[in-house]
Amino acid sequence: MKELQKQSYLTVKALFLSSMAWFVLGTSAGFIGATHMMAPELLANIPGLFFGRLRPMHTNMVIFGFVGTGLIGTTHYILPTLVRVPLFSETLGILSVGIWNISIAAGTILLGYGFNQSREYAEWPWIVDIGILISLFLFFVNLLMTAVRRREKTLYVSNWYFLGSLVFLFFIYFFGNAVWNPATGSVTGIADANLAWFYGHGLVGLFLTPLAVGAAYYIVPLVSRSPLYSHTISLIGFWTILMIYNHIGTHHILQAPVPTWLKVLSVTGSIAMIIPVATVLINLWLTMRGRLAYLHADIGGKFVFAGLVWYLIVCIQGPLQSLPVIQRVTHFNNWTVAHSHIGVLGFAGFIALGTIFFILPRITGKPLFNPRLADVQYWLVLFGITAFFVVLTPAGLLQGNSWYNGETVYRVLPELHVYMVIRAATGLLIVASAYIAFYLVFRSIFSPERKTE
Template identity: 35%
Template structure:
């Protein structure tokens, strides 16, 4: 029993009390730089996102300008949101969270600042090369080789800084957030090398298999663990409640480490890839329910009796909505991998609905919550506007749900029509036009959410100089 008690407290000590004592220890320059740049890209790439959605409704729009065609904007949208916004925001939050959980300063702010600078060079390089059509032709791995090399260097700089901080930690026990962050750094390294370098030495189905291993795990072993690292820190922190169970955290983490990497081939179900590999991918896709349900149950149980806090706490609104989206998206994933379901939804508009719920609905919501928590504290001020923050939540939620649900219904219908070869393909395109219109207007709402979020954060930063005295409790 004593063991249980000391493990229980592992959820409490670093998160709710000990961090408070050393607040003046932290410089947070790196975290600031990463958050500022990532939120700027969120806004800029949001414009591109709306433009892409508009092109589905008005196909001639900007159609005579080569670098503004759908085929060049889409990789910019995907890479910009994944690496410019989300991963950079996640990294910024890790630069804030990890030193606090370790009770020491970030190992090197200088290295951190250099990492932030390099990251911005990479993103700007990506904008230029993708618009020029310098594209490797592999999904999520579009960036040309020199930029890939720079990503690896930046990742090593990030990883070294975090690992060195953890190595010098004051608290012996590592909180769940630290596991997920270290796991992200390790797995990403190998997943990224596979998807961007190993693929170049292969062709055909072999290359596709490596590509899907990367694509799947870019979400599963990069954005999932770092997103959960954020949720594991900010849910207890924002609600001032200890985490429910250490044991469940362990089940969630170690099962994720084992099962996620097996599932890449489920992107090729019914396609030209060995049936036995498809079956393995299906079996492990179903097992993904284990880490997901362990994590989600832990979060819900933590919030038991605390749900009323959501009324006045915008971070918790984002966090717990993100948890629900995470649960839903990770229920969809295993279901898509069943051969019968896959025969309907695969390659349809259902899939972007699913992908946006994961990346925007779950992981971006976690990151936004983290930004709302962290930015006022590192700028030693209050949030510019609570009501604007609530607006950003409701706009993103309503726009997001509109987007997801429309594309699921539309995509399912589309797949249903495809499976009846008597319907000419073009009729299935024409039938989907109302769906794409609703998607466009949902996109406008989501963009409104991004604008209010970005403006609120910017105004908080700009307004911070005058009111440094009244800072929030850390």
């Protein structure tokens, strides 16, 4: 027990701080991208800020840098705590964080200079892929060795999700980035489209989702002061997501000439996703039912609760938009961009933020720096992401219906302008929340003094 109390939590702190720095940089890049859609001439002649370069800089920074790093940070606290031994090696932890951050930074800079492998979420050049794979391997070894030395016999479901997600990511990253083809990072033909979406889909579904769900399984029972409703149901959720999610990435390319059997498999699998999603949401709901006041009195609990509500929404939307009859209207427009943001930020990002705020006092031994400011941050990001969803969804329907009915693209663009202006404006709230979150985490770690109210 003493061993646990004496820990420095250096790796967790480094991961939390890095996550917040990527949150700031990633959302700022997203905002500049949004200005291109609102006022295309504004930043038109700066090569490093061309939309084609900025977009992958934004998506990779927020997915790997902000949400990924934040959630990996939470695993480095939750797993050792649950198995009641300290992290296997802080030195290995810091080394992994270093390689991970250098890789993301190198990838971002290279994209800014126009080095791009042109496959969504796999744009980084080969050398960056190698850095990411090495750090993932090191993160996994550190966590696995911690679990091997455990004092607690039962592996709580969060740990299944954490270890599983790092294994999934390592392999889907390796294959999805076609690492054996350094020059292109791809294979050829339609097989490449399949490979790319096996990867892109797995990145959110088998990396971010299990990490976020694992964190929610830790936070909800603790904050609502009630034991998990059912350990068995939680494991059914783990095994069914593993069985179903990995082979349904073709629902991203239903319009492409991929074999029909693969499309059918992906659509039926997308509907079957209701099973793992329902197990998580019902199990956690039955754990927190009647105890929502506890959750909302805690800044971490509040974020995680909101994240689960977004999970419900994104997972109602997901199976529906997998149906070809619906995707005919919703594909290739802002509908999907709305879905992406409520998934990656609303669900996984909110759970990352909540878990970070919950863990910070426990690793610093001091209360969170300025909880009132954390509350302001919560409302800013909640309002921002809700506005994103409310604005981009109708914008997508407008685009989709116009194109479906044969309308020329240039006649639709003026109608979209107002939506793009509102998106950029409300996006600023999310950017502001990122700066506040960085400040809060930084001060919570480094400031000796505390304002508790």
